[in-house]
Amino acid sequence: MARRRIRLSPWPVLSLPGIAWLALFFLAPLYVVLAIVFGSVDPTFRTPAPIWNPLHWQAGQLTYVLDRIVGSNAVFGPALLRTLVYVLVASTLCLTIAFPVAYYVARLSTRRKGLILALLIAPFWISYMMRMLAWVNLLGTDGLVNKTLSLGGLFDVHVDWLSGRSIVVILGLVYGYVPYMILPLYAGLDRLPQSMLEAARDLGANRARAFVRVVLPMCRPTIIAGVLLTSLPMLGDYYTNDLLSGSPSTAMAGNLIDQTVLTPGETGYAGAFVLLVLVVSLVPMLYYVRSVARSELTAT
């Protein structure tokens, strides 16, 4: 009987750097977080005393946080709910703004495409923090926004934009993250086969119907990817609120992490909040994976 020769393909080796990266910068830190959350606290310095052996893990710090999310003692519940609402509204607004822009660049612009793309990437040249700091000045009581609203001094406008207003934080999130949605949407829309659209039009669909019945369904994975790319970092964002509000009334999950991570005795709570954000992030991520798998199945 002829022995079958097994030939090892060299290609999987290429994935090793990625796996090493994941192990080093995701799995290892995640394990540290778990060891802290399920660990104890130094009785004197109140610094975290991680427990590395999962068999000895204690759930006290996690249950402290979980017990305070709902119920009569729900001190963390409002901030977590607020985070979800802010992220939901901001992501919807991002999509509403980004989709037409991406659609225009990908499908309608011709000669100016390069220039428009360069302009879309322009915000990345300036750090997120700098852009937010600019808004702090623009939104100040005597800032440009109030001056514009006063129509050159015609009206007396003294809106305290930076005084703990949810709308300002949400718009700050939209402003900060919308470029992250435009680019993946553009990439997806640009690859949309023109022939499919033409087929829809040939079969009698008008522009709107072709858009709704063909473009949108085909773009679903792209839209989900864009929403994920913006909403996931928003879930952990804390500096937008810090800079544009600074008030506890608009605190988000990221602010809870920031507040507790270096506070004596509360580092474990920070880890618990990190885990909560991680769990919440997993839901849309799994939906994305499922959606991509389905669209690939349809394509084949």
Add this chain to the structure above:
Amino acid sequence: MTDARRRPPPRLVRRRSFLQLAAAAAGLPALASCVRAPRTRSISGALTLAAPDHPVTWPIYAGNEPIADNRTPERNATLRLYNYADYIGPEVIKAFEKKYSQYNVNVTVSTFNDTDEAMTKIRTGAVPYDIYFPSYDQISRLVAAELVRPLNHSYLTNIVNVWPAFQNPWYDQRWRYTIPYTVYTTGVAWRTDVVKTDIATLPNPYDTLWDGAYQGQTAIIDDWHTAMAMCLLRAGKTNVNTSSPADLALIQRQLEQLQQAVRPRVTITMYNDLPAGRFGQCQMWSGDVVNAQYYLPKGTSVDVLRYWFPPDGRGMVDNDLMVILKGGDNPVLAHLFLQHMLETKNALANFGYVGYQPPQRSLDPDAVVSRGFVPKNLASAVVREEYFAVGYRLLELSVANDAAWHRIWLAFKAGA
């Protein structure tokens, strides 16, 4: 500065903001940094807590004795200071380097955002810092864990320049480990173009921070103990280190009322935000309001700024310290640096930069105004020696009490 997040005023606003945010961005990696094995003496039993009515003489442990007299300074050394950002004047550092140039001394400053972060890093022993600038509420842990080196007084003859109370302070009797650095009060600051009432004339000036008329125009200090102690003072309670559940419940209620009434900003950047007009009134450290004059927009007179602190001194008073860390490589230079900072000329130069007053005997409080360190309308920000006899000190709390205070603060910060 007594605790977390309490920091001095900077010269560069943007730099300060960057430092703040960068450090905050480092929050999660800090989880990992927290787990480095501490290289300190293990502590058993409860900590000894110092208080004005319970002065403490810290022990000197075997193996951690003061350095010998008359030692030659280390040559070609880098003296590492560990301090809040912009809390020491660069010119004072340069003057020290020049003074000991024959030894080719280089001084570097590393910064932390709050003393909890600093303590964590010092305990890892990762960097051999020579001098650290803590508050007295960390002394018990610093000494008990043998993180600090006892002082050799023969190098520190300039101690006679400081207020007598600091030559034998209650938190470190016989000043075995600490040298005073700055003194400050905590009061209420406001802009006269926003707050038309003279807050100083109100029956209870703290009430102004709860006044709904200033919603969106109010800020409090992002420091749990300072902010929460103010709630007690407002209610007429003077034990600002209480462990009474009723008092803690009172603080919680006060914070909830504050949140409902004015939605305050909780920040440490009032030295910049108040002059910039981002709010009109705030709780403030005296050193910050002194520095605020430099952050006023062009064309705005310094006269718009005001500061109230109880004239009888019955408010929050504090001081920061300098200590020599045991893990440092240059104990002789460290002593000489402390001596340098105690010299009146250098202490005043430093005051001009950081805005926080040194407890120098030669610094007549009235002269502070006449010599231009503090504008006349902010004369109440001048710290007087007698305040320390009657003022309220934010002390180190027992572990359980500290946790109880922190829980209330966290609930407030979460916007519950």
